[in-house]
Amino acid sequence: MFMKNINILTVFVVLTGFFLSIFILGGCGPGETPARQGVYRIGDEQGDWGYPTPYAAYPRGPGMVRTSYIFDSLVWKDDQGFVPALAREWEHDQEGRVYTFELREGVTWHDGTPFTADDVVFTYEYMKEHPTNWADLGSVEEVVELEENRVQIKLEEPDAAFLNNIAGVVHIIPRHIWEGVEDPADFRSPEGVIGTGPYKLKDYQREKGYYQYQAFEDYYMGTPFFEELLMLKVSEPQLAVQRGDVNYVQVQPEALDQLEDTDLEIIQGTHDWNLKLMFNHQESPFDQVEFRQALAHAIDLDRLVERALRGHGLPGSPGMISPDSYWHNPDLPGYEYDLSRTEEILEGLGYRKEGNYFQREGEALSLELITSA
Template sequence: MAAAFVFSAGFSKTAFADEADKTTLVYGSTDYTRINPAMDEHCEINVLLFDGLTDHDGDNQIIPRLAKSWEYDEENLTYTFHLEEGVKWHDGEPFTAEDVKFTFEAIMDPANESENAPDYEDIESIEVIDEHTVAFHLSNVNTAFLEYMTKPVMPKHLLEGEDWQTSDFFRAPVGTGPYKFVSWDAGQTITMEKNEEYFAGAANIDTIVFKIVTDDNAKAMQLLSGELDLAQITPKEESLFADNDEFKVYDMTTSDYRGILYNFNNEYWQENADLIPAINYAIDRKAILDAVLLDKGEVAYGPLQRNKYNNENVEHYDYNLEKSAEIFEAAGCTQDADGYWCRNGERISFTINATLGDQVRIDMAQIAAQQLREAGLDVKADVPAGGIDWAGQECCIIGWGSPFDADDHTYKVFGTDKGANYSGYSNALVDEYLTQARQTEDENERKEAYAKFQEALAETPAYTFFCYIDALYAAENTIQGIDEDTVLGHHGVGIFWNICDWTIENQ
């Protein structure tokens, strides 16, 4: 299908509000190469264009969306969903159970290489009972199943026979959500207008423009200049808005953690993974939290600290250079004349990559590298101009988080060979405990399994955790309805969960 691309030389916010009574929200967004929630995730734009069978409310609890109700047959491990009737795709075609079956079978198909596939590996078959009823037959209990039904459903009539990685559809998507795609000015803007026929009730704001601003510092400047109405800002830029009557700053709790991801597919870490605990002890997390985030967050020691299944009794790897040195010595490392730790005659040396334009990650990489050099490791920080080479790098600053069910961003992130395990980490005990936690509905059994998972992960670390980040958003004070109490996901995703309730006053 043909994509609706629009190319222009400049950007003007007023161009999107030709009529006096029309409202437009301009959001400072990262760049997109495609909008493909079936294959990718953590994109703010998904919730505007698409719907899942289920959704989250402001307390991150599961609520109905495209499915108005459901039943679960415990004996046969079957979820049956009853769909909303009269829902239409943005092109006017009816939404049916066939779209649901088509979407999840595509995610599960190994040929499509979806990083989300591990969320659905317990699905044995999907049965269309009638136009508005669909059943999922599972092979095992998956307690997080309703959580994963929040994944956006895609239109069969537009994607059947298409390549799920390269189709033009993902540059001009058609969903059922509260906003319709209008145009994509490559590298500049993605424009959406409200869906007047949205089955859950039309939104108040007429037009939303995602203005592409890849540099954090530039977002702050464009907010102040009036080019943006809303954007995530860094803690160091908060002072620019805190005392400005034209803006409100939202300091929002997230499940979003940062740390060092080690590439275990790289030969260096295949030989030196046993040194990661020593590296962990050499990082002063509080110093990073204070210097980079100005204390807007929390020191991190594991992936579930903002989740009810967190095990606070695991090893925290608090800053301790003496313990670090003990581990290096026990591993047979010695210090050279310059004080650098060496193994087999070679310095412990690696590069920490950070994402171009992400000032928080850049600052963290630089401070961590400096701390490790002071601890006797030959470490550098780098910001690759061409983007991070996942396969070839030694390590990088990572961001993940589990704001919902604890299975989310643990099973597929730390499980061996799972879709979002970009580090290549593999630990048989971690696999065992994550599977146990997924396959039991008993709260106490899940708690015990997740506690053991965190203990195994801490003993053989996949990451060096730094801290959890508060998401700071600056918004023009004319915007009403933003829920500042919702716990956001990784990368601060989730602020648009109640977009239909937002209003803009006196625009």
């Protein structure tokens, strides 16, 4: 039941889906250090995700991945937390408003130009003037070069998510290339993909969805393991990896049964695409908190995972944050599947159960569910 002018709140994430990553792996004995490899091929159904600069790439995960091979941020994140990238150390004041970063020394851009603190200052100032889709720098008050390898970033107010949402997301760009660029979204020259990251862009073909990356031998974290990375458009990912055309693909969970008896390595994990149930709070009966709670207790999330995702997913959690999110609070109370509790709440709202439906004042309870095809 929707109107043009609506006030919608996600009551809970219904399902969080899984993805399957499939690898073809070369042999290596226990305890052996793997030798450096030549070309690693990644298959993708979509193909093109834009020119891999902070401004021209697709403004979500796939675009970020393709850009991150070329450009680095001040910090990065692994499964344990934040780790050094262009900044080897950082600290903040007691209030959490001023961050000081000590940058790595000896870092060079892909064209051989030394990376400096001035590039960091320039990047943040440039991206405040020319916003990207990746980070909102409106909270950044000032960026100052303290020394040749130290930068201080002052925020307008404390921000606990600064490292996650800004310092770990903003790709540092070189002043000597971008300073004169007035329209960054249209800047798609070879100079536009000069970064400090582990790979240089060797070739890009938009029509074919083709990305060819070459290892940056002077990368500050060491020589990359693969000499080249290729990202290719494939129409049938599962067949492409089984034939050996590519080394890596992602497939839908329903393909799992067909792959279990193969020699492929399968890694299963969650992704950030959620299925949500949303209500129009301006329409009765959704304007009643108790009614929305009754609906929440009436949905068997475990059964939904089994039937809709074939068991490859997670039941949702209350609110807009999925249970696999970095921001999820597992201590928040949920809504267990409990039809007796649903009936109890509805009766408290004046509804009475008549057979298989509820009615109030002689009118059956009927809800309209709108979904995309």
